[in-house]
Amino acid sequence: MDPKEKFREILREGALRFSAEELTLSIERPANPEHGDYASNIALQLSKRLRRNPRQIAEEIAKASAPALAATGLFEPLTVAGAGFLNIRVKPEAKLEVIRQVLEQGKDYGRVKTEKEESIQIEFVSANPTGPLHVGHGRGAAYGDSLAKLLEFAGARVTREFYVNDAGRQMDILALSVWLRYLQMRNMDVPFPEEGYRGDYVRDIAARLADENLARKADFSGALPDADAEIDRLIDLAKRTLGDGWKRVHRFALEAMLADQREDLAAFRVSFDQWSSEQALHDNGLIDKALRLLQARGHLFEQGGALWFRSSAFGDEKDRVVRRENGQYTYFASDIAYHLDKFERGFDRVIDVWGADHHGYVPRVKGALEAFGLDPGRLEIALVQFAVLYRNGEKLAMGKRSGEFVTLRELREEVGNDAARFFYVLRKSDQHLDFDLDLAKSESSDNPVYYVQYAHARVCSVFAQIEGWDFPKNLSLEPLKSDRELLLAQRLAEFPELILTAARERAPHSLAFYLRELAAEFHSYYNAERILVDDETLRSARLALSAAVRQTLANGLSLLGVSAPEKM
RNA sequence: GCGCCCGUAGCUCAGCGGAUCAGAGUAUUGGCCUCCGAAGCCAAGGGUCGUGGGUUCGAAUCCCGCCGGGCGCGCCA
Numbered sequence: 001m002d003p004k005e006k007f008r009e010i011l012r013e014g015a016l017r018f019s020a021e022e023l024t025l026s027i028e029r030p031a032n033p034e035h036g037d038y039a040s041n042i043a044l045q046l047s048k049r050l051r052r053n054p055r056q057i058a059e060e061i062a063k064a065s066a067p068a069l070a071a072t073g074l075f076e077p078l079t080v081a082g083a084g085f086l087n088i089r090v091k092p093e094a095k096l097e098v099i100r101q102v103l104e105q106g107k108d109y110g111r112v113k114t115e116k117e118e119s120i121q122i123e124f125v126s127a128n129p130t131g132p133l134h135v136g137h138g139r140g141a142a143y144g145d146s147l148a149k150l151l152e153f154a155g156a157r158v159t160r161e162f163y164v165n166d167a168g169r170q171m172d173i174l175a176l177s178v179w180l181r182y183l184q185m186r187n188m189d190v191p192f193p194e195e196g197y198r199g200d201y202v203r204d205i206a207a208r209l210a211d212e213n214l215a216r217k218a219d220f221s222g223a224l225p226d227a228d229a230e231i232d233r234l235i236d237l238a239k240r241t242l243g244d245g246w247k248r249v250h251r252f253a254l255e256a257m258l259a260d261q262r263e264d265l266a267a268f269r270v271s272f273d274q275w276s277s278e279q280a281l282h283d284n285g286l287i288d289k290a291l292r293l294l295q296a297r298g299h300l301f302e303q304g305g306a307l308w309f310r311s312s313a314f315g316d317e318k319d320r321v322v323r324r325e326n327g328q329y330t331y332f333a334s335d336i337a338y339h340l341d342k343f344e345r346g347f348d349r350v351i352d353v354w355g356a357d358h359h360g361y362v363p364r365v366k367g368a369l370e371a372f373g374l375d376p377g378r379l380e381i382a383l384v385q386f387a388v389l390y391r392n393g394e395k396l397a398m399g400k401r402s403g404e405f406v407t408l409r410e411l412r413e414e415v416g417n418d419a420a421r422f423f424y425v426l427r428k429s430d431q432h433l434d435f436d437l438d439l440a441k442s443e444s445s446d447n448p449v450y451y452v453q454y455a456h457a458r459v460c461s462v463f464a465q466i467e468g469w470d471f472p473k474n475l476s477l478e479p480l481k482s483d484r485e486l487l488l489a490q491r492l493a494e495f496p497e498l499i500l501t502a503a504r505e506r507a508p509h510s511l512a513f514y515l516r517e518l519a520a521e522f523h524s525y526y527n528a529e530r531i532l533v534d535d536e537t538l539r540s541a542r543l544a545l546s547a548a549v550r551q552t553l554a555n556g557l558s559l560l561g562v563s564a565p566e567k568m
Numbered sequence: 569g570c571g572c573c574c575g576u577a578g579c580u581c582a583g584c585g586g587a588u589c590a591g592a593g594u595a596u597u598g599g600c601c602u603c604c605g606a607a608g609c610c611a612a613g614g615g616u617c618g619u620g621g622g623u624u625c626g627a628a629u630c631c632c633g634c635c636g637g638g639c640g641c642g643c644c645a
Contacts, residue, residue: 030588041586047625054625082587128645170645228644306643317571317641324643331645359572360640385573385638427581430573432638434580439594442607448593450607462604513582516592527600527609568607 003074003090007038014065015042036087043084054084095486096477098493102548110495110555114155122148124353126163129257130174132201133264138408139387142424144353145270146508149559154503162272166254167279172235175250179238181206186215195231205256214245264409269561281337287329290337299371314367336368349378356383382506387433415440421561422449425508453565455519459550460566462531472540479538484525491518495552515556522549
């Protein structure tokens with residue numbers, strides 16, 4: 001057991017005499033090294049309850065805990081400081097043991113073993129298959145994938161899922177757009193509606209559509225002034241004109257887009273265990289089933305020809321339509337069925353990663369779960385804020401309508417996968433992200449990705465000097481005595497706990513910050529001390545420390561989907 | 569108008585009850601390569617943590633008001 005946990009455990013024992021209640025013991029690492037390696041404010045917490053002098057309480061706990069602490073052999077004597085803080089210093093040799101641990105555990109250093117692994121489903125990206133992924137999806141992808149890896153590393157069984165919105169009007173509009181481009185390529189004079197998808201990718205798909213039976217003439221005259229109505233008119237016209245051909249266009253367009261997104265994500269090192277289809281929810285009757293269940297529980301009602309879910313009974317602002325007057329299910333109806341299905345598949349916990357613009361949907365989806373009698377607390381919704389790109393200090397215009405949006409692919413090609421992945425998680429997910437393209441591209445110390453990777457490459461290059469050398473059997477860490485060396489060892493020891501916290505808080509960004517800090521401390525050490533010294537025992541010890549740093553950097557980078565290069 | 573998120577150094581952001589919490593990067597200024605990679609290091613200046621109250625022994629952190637910014641409030645997806 002590592003010293004911090006041991007300290008916590010013993011203090012808890014010592015504090016029992018004052019309070020039988022379960023205490024949350026927060027053990028801090030003081031910023032000021034004068035105050036030891038770990039500090040506890042337990043006496044201050046107790047003083048509130050007991051209305052007693054905290055300093056006195058601290059003295060008593062210190063006295064009670066002293067024998068147990070001494071028995072571990074890990075610590076210097078406990079001291080009472082300030083208003084009643086309990087400070088403790090770990091013996092250097094105990095601190096250094098982590099180096100051996102890192103080297104033994106290798107790629108698994110930091111992995112948390114849990115007694116019972118929680119099964120978690122995490123759904124992310126879930127972009128409409130109506131266009132290429134853009135930089136907003138990229139952030140969801142980077143966040144979701146890193147979080148999934150973190151959760152796994154922290155002992156959970158994780159299923160990554162992409163929900164494909166392959167049913168509904170948006171897909172129809174894509175299919176229509178493809179067909180119209182297809183006709184245009186055959187020199188047919190057809191209108192292209194305002195609301196159609198105008199991107200070049202639509203032309204690309206149309207060009208690959210080798211099905212001459214779709215070149216049918218249709219009467220396009222009689223355009224409607226209302227853009228929405230016009231689209232519906234055209235979709236209807238296409239369906240009537242093409243018959244079965246409509247399904248072929250639809251399917252072709254869908255598969256082309258899915259392939260594009262899948263390939264893009266794979267290149268971004270993001271993969272999924274399952275792609276779930278919205279259409280399948282319709283086809284398999286899951287939507288009917290879910291609505292019947294709600295009906296049976298008395299949560300649906302009809303009004304104005306439509307079917308409504310009484311979400312206002314579960315904290316939503318108002319009730320929501322699940323089946324429109326025209327008989328069509330709303331997107332929300334699919335979502336209800338999908339979320340019911342998620343829990344019926346047996347996950348302990350479900351995490352949805354959504355764009356922050358969808359936050360208004362949280363109450364209704366949670367409300368639906370509650371209506372099913374499920375605990376809405378088992379569904380977590382992580383809202384990821386928008387990413388805004390900057391070039392030369394200028395904000396880049398974005399917007400689907402204008403067709404000017406920057407795709408994830410363009411971003412990856414411009415700054416590289418490593419920089420993109422790292423930059424995306426360098427901010428708290430619920431914080432707007434200003435993505436500085438110039439900085440992400442710069443091959444300089446300004447660039448935090450290179451900074452961390454460079455620390456890794458530096459260690460590799462030291463080992464490259466002594467190719468063939470191996471650690472002695474009786475490796476001694478004792479020669480490591482400098483403050484920098486002890487600090488590094490302690491930083492390494494923090495890694496497993498950081499993993500746990502980052503996973504629990506769903507906060508990959510804290511891992512990115514940790515890595516930057518570890519890299520900084522190594523760079524500082526590297527500049528201050530020479531690793532390849534003549535003294536063999538000292539050299540071996542320093543090499544061991546360096547190798548442990550390298551391993552920890554590599555493990556952390558891998559969780560963020562960033563490579564750990566040997567040379568740069 | 570209502571709801572959610574966010575206001576911390578010139579800029580981009582961590583910290584989100586603990587005194588030992590005013591921090592990082594960047595920018596600015598000044599130093600460090602006959603020596604394992606200078607994509608690096610060392611140092612300096614720079615902030616009443618938007619604002620006004622409240623709770624507390626203690627508030628950047630929790631609560632309320634106000635100001636400023638983002639997003640959302642469809643029988644759209």
